Amino acid sequence: MKICNIVGARPQIIKAAALSRAIKEIYNSQIQDIIIHTGQHYDINMSDVFFNEMGIPTPTENLGIGSASHSIQTARMIEKIEEILLKYKPHVVVLYGDTNSTLAASISAIKMNIPVAHIEAGLRSFNKKMPEEINRIVCDHSSTLLFSPTITGLRNLQNEGFHLDSLPPYTADNPAVYLSGDIMYDNSIFYRDKAVKLSNVIERLELKDKKFILTTIHRNTNTDEPERLKEIIEKMNAIATSTNYTVVFPIHPRTKKLIKEFDLTFLLKNIKVIEPLSFFDMIVMENAASLILTDSGGVQKEAYFYHKPCIIMRKETEWIEILQAGAGALEPQTIDEFTALVQRFINNPPSKFPAYFGDGQTAKFICEKLLLFNKYQS
Numbered sequence: 505m506k507i508c509n510i511v512g513a514r515p516q517i518i519k520a521a522a523l524s525r526a527i528k529e530i531y532n533s534q535i536q537d538i539i540i541h542t543g544q545h546y547d548i549n550m551s552d553v554f555f556n557e558m559g560i561p562t563p564t565e566n567l568g569i570g571s572a573s574h575s576i577q578t579a580r581m582i583e584k585i586e587e588i589l590l591k592y593k594p595h596v597v598v599l600y601g602d603t604n605s606t607l608a609a610s611i612s613a614i615k616m617n618i619p620v621a622h623i624e625a626g627l628r629s630f631n632k633k634m635p636e637e638i639n640r641i642v643c644d645h646s647s648t649l650l651f652s653p654t655i656t657g658l659r660n661l662q663n664e665g666f667h668l669d670s671l672p673p674y675t676a677d678n679p680a681v682y683l684s685g686d687i688m689y690d691n692s693i694f695y696r697d698k699a700v701k702l703s704n705v706i707e708r709l710e711l712k713d714k715k716f717i718l719t720t721i722h723r724n725t726n727t728d729e730p731e732r733l734k735e736i737i738e739k740m741n742a743i744a745t746s747t748n749y750t751v752v753f754p755i756h757p758r759t760k761k762l763i764k765e766f767d768l769t770f771l772l773k774n775i776k777v778i779e780p781l782s783f784f785d786m787i788v789m790e791n792a793a794s795l796i797l798t799d800s801g802g803v804q805k806e807a808y809f810y811h812k813p814c815i816i817m818r819k820e821t822e823w824i825e826i827l828q829a830g831a832g833a834l835e836p837q838t839i840d841e842f843t844a845l846v847q848r849f850i851n852n853p854p855s856k857f858p859a860y861f862g863d864g865q866t867a868k869f870i871c872e873k874l875l876l877f878n879k880y881q882s
């Protein structure tokens with residue numbers, strides 16, 4: 505069976521690593537894994553570092569799309585992906601998450617009648633101002649195989665008219681919907697010990713024996729308006745000045761660019777701003793942090809996987825299980841409420857982290873279902 509794994513942004517490279525590993529270890533003689541990188545992320549520390557560290561095979565093709573407005577970026581990808589799919593003629597196109605690379609590839613594939621398998625299907629924020637929400641909806645509704653990480657995802661799909669009990673043969677009009685568990689959890693378990701052994705990030709950042717709070721911010725809804733970005737940095741600053749915790753901020757290139765553009769750099773003087781981290785460094789930092797503040801879907805979950813409290817710097821989350829467990833909370837509005845929540849999480853960290861995200865064997869489950877699908881097709 506020939507599959508094209510299409511990735512483009514940092515979190516997709518991480519998710520694809522788990523599938524590639526399962527194929528290499530178990531399904532090498534049954535599945536041919538062709539990796540296509542759209543080039544949406546191109547900086548070494550946003551892309552190459554993940555391939556190297558996680559031992560993912562070098563992409564068979566890199567489309568070199570790079571940055572542009574959402575429409576231009578997506579349009580360029582659609583055009584190039586069509587050429588690639590014509591060249592490789594895969595049985596299934598495997599897509600991850602909700603980026604513009606996911607959107608573009610789902611459109612190219614469905615227009616060519618190539619079945620799409622969507623990993624991380626069914627997630628919804630119910631906020632269409634997020635580009636990711638549009639991307640997810642289009643991809644789910646173009647897919648023939650939908651792999652939802654959570655029961656909430658399954659319910660969302662059901663509410664949009666997907667049947668959970670469809671029978672083969674599967675098509676985009678009669679898709680198969682599975683509860684697969686979360687593929688990121690596979691990696692979080694697999695790489696934790698290795699990362700702790702190989703990464704020296706704590707020493708490098710001079711954080712040994714120091715207590716710190718790890719922060720990441722990159723969502724358009726948080727970065728594109730100066731007032732909102734300022735509010736977030738002021739909240740980070742309030743923790744840095746009112747506690748003895750260091751606030752560490754690995755900064756996404758877009759967030760960095762906008763902070764400069766909006767003249768907000770002066771607000772960062774109490775915050776330890778660093779370059780984006782590799783996956784191994786990030787794992788080690790997450791494990792050593794006392795608290796995590798983030799607007800990233802992936803980092804929210806990694807906080808949960810490593811039993812760390814998390815404040816989600818948004819008004820909503822797709823990962824409502826984290827809220828249900830009491831392991832995380834949405835960002836309170838005022839600075840006072842915010843610092844009070846930080847104190848509560850630091851002084852009384854949550855202790856319950858039920859297994860909402862599967863058993864760490866999601867990649868294997870997905871490979872089995874891909875092979876089954878291929879059997880029905882032939």
Ligand code: UD1
Nearest residue numbers: 513514515544545546547550571602603604635636757758
């Ligand atoms: C994208 C995804 C988002 C995901 C995130 C992970 C979409 C709509 N968004 O957001 O869902 O959570 O990746 O990081 O697809 N840039 C660089 N170097 C890079 C990549 C980006 O400098 O290697 C800068 C450029 O200024 C670029 C900007 O970041 O214009 C935006 O990059 P883009 O990939 O379009 O979106 P992200 O913000 O990374």
